[in-house]
Amino acid sequence: MERFIFYFIAAIILVFSVLTVSSRRILRAAVYLLFVLLATAGFYFLLNYNFLAAVQLTVYSGGIVVLIVFAILLTAHLDHRLPKPNRLKAGFSGLLAVTGLVLTLFAISRFEFVRSPLVTEGPYNIEEIGTRLLSYGDYGYVLPFEVISVLLLAAMVAAIIVAKKSIKND
Amino acid sequence: MIEGIEVFDVLVVSTAMFFIGIYGFMVRKNLITILMSVELILNAVNINFVIFNKYLYPDMLQGYIFSLFVTGIAAAEAAVAIAIILNVYRHMKGIDVEQVDTMKY
Numbered sequence: 001m002e003r004f005i006f007y008f009i010a011a012i013i014l015v016f017s018v019l020t021v022s023s024r025r026i027l028r029a030a031v032y033l034l035f036v037l038l039a040t041a042g043f044y045f046l047l048n049y050n051f052l053a054a055v056q057l058t059v060y061s062g063g064i065v066v067l068i069v070f071a072i073l074l075t076a077h078l079d080h081r082l083p084k085p086n087r088l089k090a091g092f093s094g095l096l097a098v099t100g101l102v103l104t105l106f107a108i109s110r111f112e113f114v115r116s117p118l119v120t121e122g123p124y125n126i127e128e129i130g131t132r133l134l135s136y137g138d139y140g141y142v143l144p145f146e147v148i149s150v151l152l153l154a155a156m157v158a159a160i161i162v163a164k165k166s167i168k169n170d
Numbered sequence: 171m172i173e174g175i176e177v178f179d180v181l182v183v184s185t186a187m188f189f190i191g192i193y194g195f196m197v198r199k200n201l202i203t204i205l206m207s208v209e210l211i212l213n214a215v216n217i218n219f220v221i222f223n224k225y226l227y228p229d230m231l232q233g234y235i236f237s238l239f240v241t242g243i244a245a246a247e248a249a250v251a252i253a254i255i256l257n258v259y260r261h262m263k264g265i266d267v268e269q270v271d272t273m274k275y
Contacts, residue, residue, distance in 0.1 A: 003174040010183045017187050017210055021194030026203060033206050036187075040213055046172060047224050052237060056216075059241050064209060064248045071202055071252045075259045085197045097193035104185050113177045118229050129238075132231055141235050148242050155246035163253035165260070 005046060012039040024081045030068050037061040051126050180221045188214035201255050201265040205248065212244045 016035040023029040037060045044053035133145050187210055194207030216237045223233025259265050 002172045006172050006175050006179075010179075013183055014186055014190075017190040020206055020210060021190055021198065021203070026200060029203060029206060033209060036210065037213060040217060043217065044220060047220065049220060049224070049234065052220065052234060055238060055241055059245050060209075060213070063245055067248055067252055068202060068206065068209075071255055074256060075202070075265055076200075082198075082200060082203070085199070090197050093193050093196040096196070097189040100192065101185060101189040104189075105182060108181050108185070109178060113226060115177075116226055116228050124231065124234065129231065129235065132235060139230065139232075144236075144239055148239055152242060152246050155250050159249045159253040162250070163256050 002046060006043070009039050009043050009046065012036075013043075024084070026072050026076055026080070026082060027069070027078060030065060030072055033068070034061055034065045037065065049124070051124070051129060177221060177225045180217065184214040184217040184221070187217070199266045199268060201251075201258070201267060201270075204267070205251050205255070208251075209244065209248070212240060216240050 013036055016032045016039070019032040020029050020036060023032060037056065041053045041056040041061065044050075044056060132139060133141050136142055191207045191210035191214065194210065195204055198204050198207060219233040219237040219240065221233075223231070223237075227233070255265055258270055262269055264270075
């Protein structure tokens, strides 16, 4: 049963990924991207990674897609269609992407993945994740946590400064 | 762990998603669609982290926590990118990459 759910989710991800990069209406492309991100959240739920799925739903499909939709509405007319890509360029890009895909999958298929004998079903509890994020000891992640907090602050300030209308220009 | 699904099956999906993103990055001309392709690429990387954590090292949390970090960085990147796009649109009256070929204010 879970297997078929996985195939279903994989089909959704692949079809809507292709539609995201090929749709000529930009708002529809954003909605297809939303479907891809939702399907990814469904995949995390299937793996019992509930907290990660919740983060995916809120940050990606809640935050980023809404931000992208706002940017689209501010910069494009809704009935505007993107021009068709140059056939030669699209062909070469497609060829390059397919070549890279085949090469990578070939390399991966040659690699022997050693499955861990441990089986941990059920969700990790959030308490353990929070403790790991803030611990100094082994397998503690306080340094990347602090670095990313500074990064988020810098990104927030930068976004405000860049998007602000300059007074001189007004 | 999903019954009957190996690591390779999931890696096929995420690799395909990654290269679809690469294709979109090369073909698209509008800055926002390029940003969407980058989101696809980051999402594929996230799936990789998660599946390695689940299947190969289920007793540790590295993949889990790093996919949280990747999500945060994707959010920061999207915010800055959209601020830049709005600013470019204000100055150049368009957001096609071919139009934006000057650093002049």
